[in-house]
């Protein structure tokens with residue numbers, strides 16, 4: 156068995172916080188040293204690593220606090236961050252190791268590679284790319300963090316930055332679709348855990364690459380694996396591709 160470590164949970168009473176708590180309880184090598192939510196000040200000195208599924212503002216505040224005291228390490232799952240908030244997390248990762256991902260599932264992290272591979276081979280002059288996602292009615296952000304990661308993978312396969320090729324949502328008298336753009340569509344309904352599809356479409360054929368999350372325990376398990384991995388790393392910003400060994404240094 157690996158050495159015991161002390162974990163904190165940020166957003167502990169939320170859907171993901173409760174799933175993370177259950178995933179940590181299932182491991183013999185973790186002591187849950189702190190649980191906190193909105194309005195509570197965590198004792199970060201008790202933790203080797205904090206797992207955070209909360210809100211963009213809370214994640215940035217936590218990252219700043221960890222960076223200021225040189226620890227603990229962080230696993231951040233919150234989505235919907237602005238580019239400025241992403242830059243704050245990057246800055247904090249100069250002082251503490253941070254894993255940030257919009258999706259901690261193995262399947263989605265494999266899908267990212269498949270999407271990049273397909274986008275590399277399908278000529279943008281002939282093939283349109285659309286990213287579709289569906290989530291539960293309480294989700295606060297759209298498109299989902301995962302959809303944006305998949306869009307980034309598709310853009311990267313084409314040698315582009317997503318910011319340069321992201322299509323505005325289709326609504327009203329839009330005119331014809333612009334060649335080379337990557338579009339996003341979001342559904343919010345019921346208790347859907349997380350559905351993602353990347354659609355590649357030419358005039359003659361379509362290719363769809365999809366992932367379905369069946370239980371959010373899946374994300375919690377991945378985040379706990381990331382926590383075990385990151386606590387002994389040097390300060391830097393990592394993602395699940397690093398944790399899973401999909402990206403070589």
Ligand SMILES: NC(=O)C1=CN([C@@H]2O[C@H](COP(=O)(O)OP(=O)(O)OC[C@H]3O[C@@H](n4cnc5c(N)ncnc54)[C@H](OP(=O)(O)O)[C@@H]3O)[C@@H](O)[C@H]2O)C=CC1
Pocket residue numbers: 165166167168169170171172191192193194208209210211212213231232233234235256257258259260296300371374
């Ligand atoms: N990366 C991934 O794999 C996944 C990411 N997510 C993302 O994780 C985030 C949380 O999702 P979910 O659990 O469904 O949302 P919930 O709303 O159920 O939970 C969020 C929790 O964070 C709490 N919170 C708010 N402010 C703070 C704060 N300052 N410090 C600590 N906790 C705070 C909330 O408290 P209160 O209710 O009092 O505001 C709430 O308990 C979302 O951004 C979601 O998109 C979700 C699933 C998987």
Ligand SMILES: O=C(O)C1=N[C@H](C(=O)O)C[C@H](O)C1
Pocket residue numbers: 234257258290294295298299300301302348349350368
């Ligand atoms: O809010 C959620 O529930 C989820 N959020 C993540 C995202 O924005 O992609 C991951 C997962 O799909 C569930």
